[in-house]
Amino acid sequence: MRIYFTFEPRPNLREPLVKEFPQVDFIFENGLSNDELQKADVLVTYGEDLTDENIQFAKKLKWIFVASAGIEKMPAQAIIERGFLVSNVRGIHKTPMAESMLAHILAIKRALPWVYDQQKKSEWSKKAKQTELRDSTALILGPGAIGSEVGRLLQAFGVVTIGCNRSGNEAANMNDMVSFDQLIEALPKADIVISVLPKTEETTHLLKEEHFTAMKNDAIFMNFGRGNLVEESVLIHAIQSGEIGYAVLDVFEQEPVAADHPFWTLPNVIVSPHISSHSSRYVERSLEIFKPSLEKWLRGETDLENVMDLSRGY
């Protein structure tokens, strides 16, 4: 059994893997070569290096493990034709993203930007405007894997969670659910409005001026889904007119955000440069998902975690 990684995990991650599976020949290379692909039974890739042209060399290949959540750059049709099993690391982003969201929420509630600014001035002052997260209400647009993880953490802080999806059907770690159609009635209850919605036709400009008008004047609005959710001009107006208290943005209509964009300097807007899913533990987490699947694979089982249906794109 020959497993070909087209990236090189750090020695402290690579060595235990090699030790744990002595029956496997592991090849670790930085980049994809047809020569190695030809000999590989299993391919482990970030999913950005495999092309239609490569696929013909994959004579022995049966399983592709993609250490990424997206497969946009994979040659889907060629993979389907060859019948490769493809699995990925779906859900790997939920921990770093949920931690980032809680970090931003708590930082605002407990005045950390102010604390840091005072320190830069070497100025001892107790005039911080601090409040508490406890007993707040959060509305979560898109309570899937990531949204439910945020909900779970918020509930630990004594926050009431309202999930909002197309159907209004139940989702994990939500005290209440509403459908997209009921959104505008639910918004006035929320102290925090979080979107982790993906980009679809339905989510494009889903939030309009009326939605921001419906929010509390001190609401924290967070977009950690996709930038298509709201027109930037609508968001800028909502902040400037005081319809909402804070906007924390990890995603934007145009990325990168231009240096002269008003978001950088508007008070009470936080620009997080689409990094909320990043983590130094990414490869470690990927291998935590890979190992149990490899154990199954070696036993001849094919019901691996996160098997993808490339014809449907997920």
Add this chain to the structure above:
Amino acid sequence: MRIYFTFEPRPNLREPLVKEFPQVDFIFENGLSNDELQKADVLVTYGEDLTDENIQFAKKLKWIFVASAGIEKMPAQAIIERGFLVSNVRGIHKTPMAESMLAHILAIKRALPWVYDQQKKSEWSKKAKQTELRDSTALILGPGAIGSEVGRLLQAFGVVTIGCNRSGNEAANMNDMVSFDQLIEALPKADIVISVLPKTEETTHLLKEEHFTAMKNDAIFMNFGRGNLVEESVLIHAIQSGEIGYAVLDVFEQEPVAADHPFWTLPNVIVSPHISSHSSRYVERSLEIFKPSLEKWLRGETDLENVMDLSRGY
């Protein structure tokens, strides 16, 4: 029944109280007058205005509700002699303090200080050094009401908690316990070391150079208890020599910290000016504790929440 507040809660807190207890005459004044004290059955105070001289005017007084956790400034002897029942808002700080600690921990793990600095430069960059809180280990010195609340929240983030107190006896929300004597053996396991210890002879300079040497080089050390825990020179050395990764300090040997103190400018030191317990919801939370006690009091019951033993000082 006449209840005398020596502070004035905001109307949105005061009015529901008055409405809820129509049988009570509430007096709200900003400060203490002997004239009003003379007529009061119950006194509600922050505990900093009552003196030995006042007490003699308190002819009808039976219960003092102190909307504060400390009673250092109260005339204990005179109160004991008169046999007043005294209760306070013990535990009121645990929510804001635990939220502040989580805010600081998550901000460091998710690189918020870096994000804020990049924004000040209008600079889009994804080079943040971010890691995850999940699967860390935290050692909590003093797992009482506040320490256990921090432990509860950390556990929700998938953190292993080790409590450390004098006896090593069990405490809430701790996966493991060690005694002060075993501290140095436990320190190498901890990614986060938090103290919420009070100031006593035993806690003065409890942490010495050897303890910081025993910590991980990337450990986050947080002092949210009292400044007597460690000599500042020891802490400065630990940071400068890289024995620890971060120090987040809410308390200091000398407060306020002088403008020319190295803490302000040392890299990886955060100065929080002893504000972690502050909250705009303080009075609201105090009244949440006061109301059930008042209900009991009106029924003639005296087993109120947080009754204090002034002879023992708590």
